[in-house]
Amino acid sequence: MLVAERQRKIVELVNERLSIRVSELSDIFKVTEETIRRDLEKLEKEELLRRSHGGAISLEKNSSETSYTEREILNASEKKAIAIEAVKLINPGDQIVLDASTTAWFMAKELEDMPLTVITNSIKVAMELSKKEHVKVISTGGMLLPKSLSFAGPLAERSLEKYFVNKAFISCKGVHLEEGLSDSNEWQALLKKKMLEIADKTILLADSSKFGVRTFVQITKINNIDEIITDSKLSKEYSNELNEKNLNLKVVHKG
Missing domain, CATH: 1.10.10.10 (Winged helix-like DNA-binding domain superfamily/Winged helix DNA-binding domain)
Known part of the structure; x- marks a missing residue:
């Protein structure tokens, strides 16, 4: 040929x-x-x-909803490094919520098999955690979004209202200093907002390509996030601005 x-x-x-x-x-x-x-x-x-x-x-x-296959290969090494760092924040006995991001799936793969309760709207995360006998998994249910292999919608949001968790780990499509966190899919954005509301501590998992980006629907203002984990490609200027806002920023290097 x-x-x-x-x-x-x-x-x-x-x-x-x-x-x-x-x-x-x-x-x-x-x-x-x-x-x-x-x-x-x-x-x-x-x-x-x-x-x-x-x-x-x-x-x-x-398409407003990026396919899971596409997200899985985008900045994969950075997402894995972020996930490894995020897992360090989880302790035996915690109740946590994980969104349907690929970074959350990498977290599920890295998690030790320990007593833990995980609420998720991700089919991939739930399947990965099903291999760990000490981890209790609760699915939100709701409307299936085939491209992201996740559940969303009013039923998923209502299911979260029954719970309180220690930590929420979420990602998003855009992280903007003034406009906050945003997503291109309205249902995903609303569900992530609810995830943050039920958590004592909120952790944003965002690779450096997400910063300075504003997409369709706001999830929350950036000062509502307790901790941000990103990769070392984040510009020095953006890092300085985040630090000036007294945000807890953790920069990781991919292995």
């Missing part, structure tokens, strides 16, 4: 699936992953797709 033909087919596949991994493309076209990465670099320069950590994302998609 000619290089030009392979690259054309790569664009077709990315647009069809919305996102795809380098390893998958390598298997499909029987070339090395390094060759695929060079293809993706060229195609991104031509504005035919967008590269992400471990894969590529379509520029043609138009």
Whole structure:
């Protein structure tokens, strides 16, 4: 297969699936992953797709709800490092709430099997925690959002009203100094707001790409967050501004 033909087919596949991994493309076209990465670099320069950590994302998609597959490969190493740091805040006997972010799923994978109660609206988080016999899992239920493999909506929000937790761990699409935390999906934003309301301590898990971004629906003001965990790519200027607001900021380095 000619290089030009392979690259054309790569664009077709990315647009069809919305996102795809380098390893998958390598298997499909029987070339090395390094060759695929060079293809993706060229195609991104031509504005035919967008590269992400471990894969590529379509520029043609138009959806307020990002697919889980796409989120799973975006800034994956940063999210894992943030998750590892967040797990250190959990103690045996805690009651916590985890949202449907990929960072929360990484947390579920890293959690030790210890006495713990976890409320979540994430199918992926619930499935991961089901492997740990000492962890009690409570699902919010509600309307299934297939792209994010999560539950949301009025029923999910009402289910949280019955509980109080020690800590809430949430992520979001945007973190803005003036406009606060925001999400592109209204149902997710409302549910995350409720998660924060039932928690004694609130922890934001946000990789550096989220900062300075404002999306569709506000979740809460940034000063309502007790602790922020992010990665070392956060700009010095933004870090200084967060510290000036006396926000508890923890910057982690990916392994």
